[in-house]
Amino acid sequence: MTLVLGYMRSGSSLTADIIRCNHGDFYIFEPLHGLIELSIKQNSPVRFLNGTRVRIAQDDRNINNMMADMLYNWFTCDFRQIDLLSLSNEFIHIFTPEHDTYFNCLRGLRMKSALIRTIDKCLHILEERCKIANSRIYKTIRLPMASVSKLLERLPSLKVVHLIRDPRAILQSQLVEGLADKIKFSNISNLTCTQMRNDVINMKSLVVNYPGRLQRLVYENLAVHPIEVSKKLYNFLNARFDRNVEGFVNYLTTGPVSKCNYCTNRGNSSYNAFKWMKTIRPTYHRIVDQHCREIYREIGYRQLSFYDLKSKKNTWNPNAYQRSVSL
Structure with a gap:
């Protein structure tokens, strides 16, 4: 049993599809x-x-x-x-x-x-x-980590994947797709990063109480190293990573970039993960920085000036601890 806990526009569809590429799984979006x-x-x-x-x-x-x-x-x-x-x-x-x-x-x-x-x-x-x-896989962007302990206690075989993505990317994607109100963007940014911060804090205690049952997955790391990270993900889930799975992961994360924003196989995963850096506006960038600095520090994201974004190819630069707790 696998629960993927993510956020709106956090790359959870790609992650769930990589997990469930084996035939015989029961999955609900x-x-x-x-x-x-x-x-x-x-x-x-x-x-x-x-x-x-x-x-x-x-x-x-x-x-x-x-x-x-x-x-x-x-x-x-x-x-x-x-x-x-x-x-x-x-x-x-x-x-x-x-x-x-x-x-x-x-x-x-x-x-x-x-x-x-x-x-x-x-x-x-x-x-x-x-x-x-063979297995049951559910992906949700709505359940807070604080409620996961109840599931872990009642379902001994449950594994939880906590999917994290740079909040600047999440919020910019919500803006582009019309899922975030521009007028209320400051409130939305605050709520999003408060939820992420609370989830990270609650997961720290859950990892101690339920060792080996929860794992953080950084979306940017999956996008840049899809095969390597997918292998680690399958190992955590005690699943077999064979040639068919590897081929499917390649299919989902390589090739020409697709303009279909809700398709899983959108081509070059690295490009899709970081294209927000070229499109975010200074005002929105400043607002997210204001509310989300603590998440940057906790997960290992670089806090960059608006102009420095254009010269970087990746925002995730974790220290040893952050890398040790992340796929």
């Missing part, structure tokens, strides 16, 4: 998307297959605990304890086409019966595939 959509709507209850309705108390601890419980149900293939919105979310169709048999079943019956009856008739497709899978 963002199993918590539906639950989060409900959590921001105070009058919308969480609905389950048995007809139960649960209203989410609007505090972080309650929501985080519910997300951890829901991920536990995903990992144990207990889909009848997962909220209806997550089980019918478009993300399943868009980002995991291997589950289209299930999603097409939903789509074919949706107009003929209520959502509960529709899911009830189709859910066996998802359940059977999950139960026979």
Whole structure:
């Protein structure tokens, strides 16, 4: 069992695809998307297959605990304890086409019966595939590291990959894709780096309490050294890195650069990882520096002047400790 914990536009899709390139894995792109959509709507209850309705108390601890419980149900293939919105979310169709048999079943019956009856008739497709899978892999950008201990305690075979990327790259990518409001950019930068800082702090204690079960993965290092880092990643997951896996990693990370921002195989991974350095504007660069200096120091990112960015090819320059705790 593998959980990839990342951030919006942190390179988590590439990382998850490298992990799950073996046939027989059961993978969901963002199993918590539906639950989060409900959590921001105070009058919308969480609905389950048995007809139960649960209203989410609007505090972080309650929501985080519910997300951890829901991920536990995903990992144990207990889909009848997962909220209806997550089980019918478009993300399943868009980002995991291997589950289209299930999603097409939903789509074919949706107009003929209520959502509960529709899911009830189709859910066996998802359940059977999950139960026979060689491994179960879930990628989320929504679960805080503080909630991971609950999963590690309940799932002894779970491994957690904490994916970190330069926050300047994350936030610039969000701007380019229209995922960050330019007017509220300072607040968004502060929230993003506060979350990353809290996750890094919480992971330090988790590594002590659950040795060998968590590993930091620096996206820039994966982008520059895809084969070397992928081998280390597979070793951490106790998975076999063979010629087929190596060929797939090469396919994902080399070749001409693709303009498809949401495709995994976008070509030259090193170019894609650092192109933000040529496009970020001085104002936004200054704002991210203001809020994210602590993350730079913690992970090993260079804090560079706006003009020095143009002459550098990599922002990750870790010390011995930072390299020892990172893939």
